[in-house]
Amino acid sequence: MVDLWPQPEAAVRRNRPRVYQHLMQHVKPERDRNNRDAYRRRWWWFGEPRPELRQALRGLPRYIVTVETAKHRWFRFLDAEIAPDNKLIVVASADAALLAMLNSRPHLAWFLRHAGRIGVYADEAVYVKSVCFDAFPFPDLDDDQRRGLVEAGEELDGLRARVLAADPALTMTGLYNVISDLRRGRPLTAEQTDIRSRGCVDVLMSLHDRIDALTIAAYGWGPELGDAALVRKLHELHARRRSEETAGQVRWLDGRRPAQGVQRVRPPLLPLAADQPAPPPPAQPEILASVLLSELRQAGRPVQPASLARRFQPGGPRLVERIEDTLAILAAAGAAARTDAGWFAPRRGL
Structure with a gap:
């Protein structure tokens, strides 16, 4: 390249x-x-x-990435000599503790609650940076907690890198397919059993379990919490963090201020679905256009009109038709565009 x-x-x-x-x-x-x-x-x-990204990565020996759309959600380090492409979400940090927390169950539960959908996958698959990363409230770590997470993050990333380098037939997707089936109690095929052995899958699972326990303990919570309870507690922590930031108390990832790293700007979140039913569609055309444009910008990927219609109650074919007409008007004004995958809001400028 x-x-x-x-x-x-x-x-x-x-x-x-x-x-x-x-x-x-x-x-x-x-x-x-x-x-x-x-x-x-x-x-x-x-x-x-992406001059801002280049500036953020300057001086780092490595950085964290995840694939924007993927069957399984995992984060890994890439060497600084490798230039990321447009399909990667990049976190400008070399911190193994941060890598560990991004691979933890609290972050995975948060991602699954806020992820985007795409048709080829049965579950949520699209990592929407604005809500999955920018809004995520990381725990405050003391020295012992940071040390434990650094060790676990380095070991997890190092083991995955070694098994993949030693066996070109192995892939991250293949490894995590086996992990997923083992977690769900599904029987493995002969091929998966072979991958389990060659890929040190049980060791990877034990490292993930260790990272989960360390991360949950860093929040001061108990290991008995299920995913739904974790997300609810994280939403409560997010609200407190926004209040603190409004008052001027800002936390920086891995201790680096914006001149050397990435500034966290915590966006607001919609209430959890269990807290508030879907709103009715706006009656005024101009308000509907504004809401749809905001949804497209937040999604960060093409969205189908039927998916946008599910944001409102009641929905149905008439609402989908109305949304399609509104998107066509936005497209005529240059505010929206259409691809085979759906509608999106083009980025302005370079």
């Missing part, structure tokens, strides 16, 4: 003519047809240079 950002076109043409030739032949024709003006004008760069 050749990263040409922020080199101007003339410099690439003069200094790297073979690369420039390849891009002219294989990239420029597609970019010339792209609807986004920035992609057409700066066709030799990656689609989104």
Whole structure:
């Protein structure tokens, strides 16, 4: 992979003519047809240079990633020499304690409560950064808790990396398929039994159990809490953290302030579904348009009109039709766009 950002076109043409030739032949024709003006004008760069992300990663030996849409939710380290693509959610931190907490049951339960849906998976699969990460209230760690989570996070990530490197036939999805079936008491196939042995799956499960216990204890809660109770307690903690931040008390992930890391901006959350029924659809067209646009921006991915209609009660085909008409108006104004996967709100600027 050749990263040409922020080199101007003339410099690439003069200094790297073979690369420039390849891009002219294989990239420029597609970019010339792209609807986004920035992609057409700066066709030799990656689609989104992400200068803020580059700044956040500067100086880190590694960083945390998760795949935006995946069957199983796990986080791992990537070496700083690897440039992330647009399908990854990036956390600009090298902290193994943070990696451990992101792999913990409290965070998984929170993710499952706030995740997006996509048709190819039976369960929630899309990691929506604004609510799954930005809003998540991490525990305050003392030195002993941090030390325990660092050790567990390093061991988990290191073991997964070693078993995958030693056996190219193994994948993270394959490992976590086996973990999922074992957790649910399902019988394993012969192939899965082989993966269980080759992939040290029981050791991975024990590390996850250790991380779960350490993380829940760091919150000061008991191990008997189920996922629903964990999410409810996390919502209560989120509300307290927002109040503290309003008063000027801000926590920074792994102790780094924004000049060196990523500033946490905690967004508001809708009440849990059990607390409040779905609202009726707005009667005024302009309010419905505003609500739909907000939903598209928060989703961070294409959404089908039927999925948007489920945000309201009563729903039904007439509401879906009304939403489709409203989205078409937003598209005419340039505020929304449509793909085969659904409607989305285009990002403004570069």
